[in-house]
Amino acid sequence: MSKRVALKRGSNGPPADRYFDTIVYLIAAVIMILVLYPLLFVVSASFSDPAKVLGGEVWLLPKGFTVEAYANILHNDKIWTGFANSIVYTTVGTIINIAMTLLAAYPLSRPDLPLRKGLMLIVTLTMFFSGGLIPTYLLVKDLGMVDTMWALIIPGAISTYNLIVMRTYFQSSIPWELQEAAHVDGCSNWRLLFSIVLPLSKPILAVMVLFYAAGHWNLFFNALIYIRSEELYPLQLVLREILLISQSDAVDSGVGLEDKILLAESVKYAVIIISSLPVLIMYPFVQRHFVKGVMIGSIKG
Template sequence: MVKETFGDKLLSFIIHALLVLVLIAVLYPLLFVLVASISDPSKVLGGEVWLWPKGITFRGYEKVFQNNDILQGYGNTILYTVIGTAVNIVMTILAAYPLSRKDLAGRGLFTAFFVFTMFFSGGLIPAYLLVKNLGMVNTMWALIIPNALAIWNVIIMRTFFQQNIPIEVQESAQIDGCSNLQILVRIVLPLSMPILAVMTLFYCVAHWNSFFNALIYLTDRGKYPLQLVLREILIQSNLKDMVGTSEESLAKSVMEGESIKYAVVIIANLPVLLLYPFLQRYFVKGLVIGAVKG
């Protein structure tokens, strides 16, 4: 084993110290929101809550689950995320696999065309006019079709196919009579679970957190995703409809409103936080292997 010098030990200490600081900076806001969501709102507003809940109450969660807009938004987001991610994965595979094949004529031209769209776009107004002319305004397809393909993810998946699926295996399957579609389904995809897990996580998080397209294209409140409902809650100055009765004092309304905000944030982010541990081993392996290498 190579003996570490004092400089190596000092550098290692500095790196670990910085990583610990980054970890605290990332985890503390999540912990604070969780603690605040089950604490007495008056103590949260008074600055008494830091790491442990005080005056434990689940009033905020009760109000959240009694609100039809939040429950409907939650269902809409799950629907948009599931369908949108499925469309994303299929489109990404269908774009990445042909680009990974050396026998594709004009592969470089197609790749350049895809990459061009990463740097230049038509802008918001032409995009809205296109979606409107296609009749997708105020439908869930306005949130799915315009974002059906992420070029950066296509490049990552294409690189994975090129570096980890031997061309000899594909050629042998072709000799045995497999078509290109059969090679993709029977050979390539079963060997590509790490990158598929990475793409699934990327697309799921993007759909789950998306609100801007819904803000632009949706006018029916019944079709709002959860993030758009959450946005409205966070910017509302008057939360009487969320609190319940109009006889309650303004101070109590503000306190319960704060509790509701924290509870909604936890509920909105919990599914994504629970998804990552199950995909972590695929995520790390797929992201490293699929990275663009010189």
């Protein structure tokens, strides 16, 4: 009885717990500031007078508000072509990624699959060993995919890490007894997958969509290697080209050198915002499934 009274009087818990919570909140606040400040600075710098940015006057809020950098970027037709290409690559690539990962992860999660452990060992080995850049390029070239959108999609159709996370989710979150009962009732494997497994897998599917879509949207290195035609450039490659041209003009031109340097500085921050905005917009729509899917898929199993 006395313990219950003490708990009622001290509803916040003993002092040690309150000190611990305070320290946790302080650490979380510091981490939040460290994560958010660079983003806020980039946004402010993209709307600020580049002279003030170079002079170190911009800390948090924009100074000398201007949209000249965005105007210079958005009036470039290549930007819109890159946007359209990146949307196509991201949409088609993510659909293929989800389909391939799902069709591989679900069978590997079933205990009645023959040689399941051996197959998982082979899959896991690919996380540590790969053919390397040159053999991969030669393979893509021999398949006739160089300078096509498929060179950016097919070689990375399945991520081994995502496959393992999804397989672990199926094992830990969808009872095998439920699947056996469905089979007893005459449910085929395909109907079991689409009618039972998929409706119960919304959290992990949301996580996979975010991971794969962000990867395709930020695709840069593979495009730099495999894509030759400018009309096929994804947004990241177009923005890189604009940034390099701005910087080279600033160095090579003797007329208005200072103005070109300032413009190149402001373009740099505007480029970061334009390339990051779609992913930042997409994340809140899958955030409620994100933590649950990652934790269950990564920790259990």
